[in-house]
Amino acid sequence: MIGKRITHRTADGVRIPGTWRHAFINNGGHFFLTDLFIFADAIVDCWGLVTLEEFEEKLRSGWVATSFPEGAHASAHELAAWTFQGARSWHTPELLLAEVRDTIDQLNGRPDSTDRCLDAVDVFLADRTESNRAAARAAYLAIPETQRPYALGDMDRKDQPLQALLAGPGGVMESWSDEPLSQEAYDEAVEYFEERDGLIAEGASRMLVDGPEGSFAPSVHLYQTFSRRAVEDPGPAGLRDDYPAPVDVDGVTYPSVAHAYWSLSAAEPGARAAVAAAESSYAARALAADAVRRDGWEQARTAVMTRLLRAKYAQHPALAEILLATGDATLVYDDAGSGFWGDNGGRGRNWSGRLLELVRSELHARRAGIG
Structure with missing residues (x-):
């Protein structure tokens, strides 16, 4: 997710927008907390500019680390040093790569995995067949697991209504409960999306009272x-x-x-x-x-x-x-x-x-x- 972390680099006189996030580099068994820079042209800076394919290899090799052996030494440059004890990581190489791919889509204004999932949900709500539900569920599972709670932008319910809609009556919402989903809970999820869609449509049709927020003319x-x-x-x-x-x-x-x-x-x-x-x-x-x-x-x-x-x-x-x-x-x-x-x-x-x-x-x- 880009958030407010905006940066850029210049290539051949062209300003390439980017963002950054924290990551660990494993250099000879010593782990360094550093910044991972991601740019719109699918170039990643992890102690050197690499293509997305080269970045994937660095993830697979452990150069960009997502797991930390017990007792391994780590440091943040000129800030602190420590030893890993009972370390937990929320990422795997596959998850981090998927998040980076999403970030590149966002930097280019393209739909990311969350957008593709919500588009598939709209298709299902318009035509509630099991094949459409299966397609929407596959799109949901394509969202990096670390990002699924943010898919609806609702931090009170997180992705619970989304999981309920895709599980269907009698289905199981794996990260919320092992119990089969009741018809009542499913109907509540459908109602949630219908209300949400109404609010989105109302917001899209509402004219900006004070005009556009930014300049539409070239600088x-x-x-x-x-x-x-x-x-x-x-x-x-x-x-x-x-x-x-x-x-x-x-x-x-x-x-x-x-x-x-x-x-x-x-x-x-x-x-x-x-x-x-x-x-x-x-x-x-x-x-x-x-x-x-x-x-x-x-x-x-x-x-x-x-x-x-x-x-x-x-x-x-x-x-x-x-x-x-x-x-x-x-x-x-x-x-x-x-x-x-x-x-x-x-x-x-x-x-x-x-x-x-x-x-x-x-x-x-x-x-x-x-x-």
């Missing part, structure tokens, strides 16, 4: 530029803070948003004037770096930048049109000098991009007469 990457002069059609480069679009703030005209930002950050009036008059935004930043910062600047800087961006796009309608044309795209802003303002390959906070999206939303609202 727009605002790469680092060093524009010295304005051009007729700057494109996305015109959305950069350092683009030469003069902005008037409180009666002072600055060559760019970047000039205004760095000027306003300085405590001394003389330093502010020097920064405002700097030849370039790069020079303005350098001068500001040598100046004394205003008290409370760190806490106020996003508010200041928001005000400056509002002024820029109010005073430059052509640039506002470029910003509006990005729709609802995520704006990814590069800033080699700041991990606060820039995204910087996913390592920064992208505040410049986020504030541009805020101002863009305000422009859309104004155009639509909202607010």
Whole structure:
């Protein structure tokens, strides 16, 4: 299961999504607790990148361990060391491999073994023949045993209704009871699925009150530029803070948003004037770096930048049109000098991009007469 453990690797310039889970590596009889990385292209990193077939061999050979001999030594790198005594494992090589296969399906947005089982259950509920029940039961048994309790997403009942439905009246729910299933218990399971299907259908038909949760447009990457002069059609480069679009703030005209930002950050009036008059935004930043910062600047800087961006796009309608044309795209802003303002390959906070999206939303609202 992927959960919140999201990672990636880059192959030939392509970002490959992945996830990770804990696992033990048996290296010469010493067991190491480590992370097993699983990627969407069916590559697994278990102390080295291997294909899924090679990973299966490492499981069969015990290199990726699922059993632990009594008295064997183990360690977690630079954290702890211990000896196995009475160790229990919930996995076999087959189970772990099946979970990894499911994870690869999930990373690719494909149905995994649980999805295939629930699809087979839907077929059975629509046409309750014994052959359809047998097909659904086979699909249920194809779910890794460790994952079956999570199949319904109901941690109160776990997979009890699923087992009851597939066992049928007089059948046996192996992990719940050795007693034959009563007609009443079976009817309760059928009712459970009918109610569940109704809730799912209702949820699917319900419109999102507030619109989609994520952006449906491709991201727009605002790469680092060093524009010295304005051009007729700057494109996305015109959305950069350092683009030469003069902005008037409180009666002072600055060559760019970047000039205004760095000027306003300085405590001394003389330093502010020097920064405002700097030849370039790069020079303005350098001068500001040598100046004394205003008290409370760190806490106020996003508010200041928001005000400056509002002024820029109010005073430059052509640039506002470029910003509006990005729709609802995520704006990814590069800033080699700041991990606060820039995204910087996913390592920064992208505040410049986020504030541009805020101002863009305000422009859309104004155009639509909202607010």
